[in-house]
Amino acid sequence: MRTKAVAVAAATLLALGLTACGAEIAPGPAAAASAHYPVTVDNCGEKLTFSHRPARVVTNDVNMAELMFSLGLADRMAGYVMPDDKGRVDRVAWKDGYQQTSWLSRKSLTKEIALDAGADLVFAGWHYGFDEGSGVTPQAFKALGIDSYVLSESCRSGRGSERGVMDPLDALYTDLTNLGEIFDVRDRADRLVADFRASIAAVPQPGRRPSVFLYDSGQDKPYTAGRFAAADRIIDRAGGSNIMGDLADSWVTAGWESVVRRDPEVIVINDYATPSAEEKRAFLKSFPPLAGVSAIRNDRIVVMDYADLVESPRNPAAISTLAAYLRTVPAG
Template sequence: MPHLVRPVALALVTALALTGCGAEVTSQEGKKDDRAADGHYPVTVENCGEKKTYDKAPQRVVTNDVGITEIMFALGLEDHMAGYVMPDDKGDMTSVPWKDGYQKVEWLSKERINKELVLDARADLVFAGWNYGFNEGEGFTPAELRRVGIDSYLLSESCRNGRGKARGVMAPLDALYTDLRNLGRIFDVEDRAEGLITSFRKQVAEAQAKAPTGPDRPRVFLYDDGQDKPLTSGAYAGPHDIITKAGGDHIMKDLKDTWTTVGWETVVARDPEVIVINNYGDTSAERKREFLTSYEPLANVSAVKNDRIVVLDYADLVESPRNPAAISSLAADLRKLSS
């Protein structure tokens, strides 16, 4: 079968209409005081098991990484942002329906987010996640921010589940929908959030209706990076729902974590028929592919023997509003590979 490198189809007409233009957001913002008086605030949401109450909408949010930033953009919340932090290796930012957000909001840094940066930005809330910016080893945690008067919201994909630092407490798309709903309440844009969720659910359902089913589902392995040991996705990271709802059988579905390493012997034993490469970072997708196809232990793996390798971008595979389009794209690839 041919090697497929396909850009995700992101022309989401409904989502684009929902994200709207700056004028619509301004119009909603103009109602804030009236709605607060009518009882919208305070609002309480549950975020990674913690109840959080907001007396008003945060006004200077700093986000970390592309998926988190685009959740804010998809909700039309650019006017509530002080800026975003992300490396410049996260793919094309110009084809998403909410691309204008990248022009409206300041790119604060291409390096790691840290306390000094968010203090300089006068942030009142940091939207990040465990291993998506928050990290005890670097002293950048919600608790540390709380000590300097800055609130935080954790990406639901990154919630720790009580087993050490293992992450994941809900299915990946449920994590996306949970964050959209929570942020919809926090910023008083609940209608917008529900509209996005409805359009995303419809897009996923349409992809599932055409996807391979039953015993014909191809076994799929997600390859992020790594040569000694591969970094891959467990049951709680975005690729699990992307693979399964696209009609694939995710071979690492028994890993109760988000992004984690496994041994190559496990990959060989489970014999994936399709490999999905996560395209980002210093190692290009083509170089990753070259490694996979030349690494001797994988020589007899079905996906390598039959050249069934698909590429998706990083922003498609982490929790983000690109996930439903990634499902549609991968479903189309799997249909071709199965024909």
């Protein structure tokens, strides 16, 4: 998702408990089929059946590549599509996964990329690679004989173009569990989910819940996180309150009037290359309508990486990092 998506330090990421089960990049069994198959999983309300373990997966964007890497599935990938600005990949425990597969494109996912890579499965999401306007959809890949798996954070709600059908952390656990079934690494997936749940449960909470505005991009109107975006749960589990948490969508456009009226105490900037986090900060601090907002008056602006704030195995570390900041926010 080019979701117009303080960066987490290496020590924070590695302290998460992403040790044996989370960080390993061990190759899977060589056999493409076993008694485990066929398997069926529920993906965004659709039943997907796999007769064998996919062997040439193409992922879209950093978060989906890292979901695969965190499960030790780099050897099942034909490659990943990811812009230059979705990196800081040297800071993650599973960074070796990037060296074990191919960077197929720094541009958008296309049918040609998947075909040229010999893909048997495309792992992407709505507005994380899949888009009706471009014709890059699961249906289009099915017509080419390529299976698709949709990122659960991006599931369509059925009401229109809105996305989100479950708690965003449940979406993370669902995808890890489903991938565990699809690739016959369910034990590894279950350990990783248990580690993530325990890490999040152990995060100390602030004495009160500061209000938080997630700023992704946009000057005429802000692009932000509704209640089905991973960022909403990250803010919530870190001990904050997302001021746009009443919006029944994931990543969504709002209005500056709503931001001013809800007067956030903290602003979280979603950091990716263009525009830079510093350019976003400069805009927010110089934008006249925001001058009286508490977060601007008190200079409480936190920068976090894109991959921390979309559904990814970086979410538990992001919660810990943001919680540490929110505990420093005074009342009033």
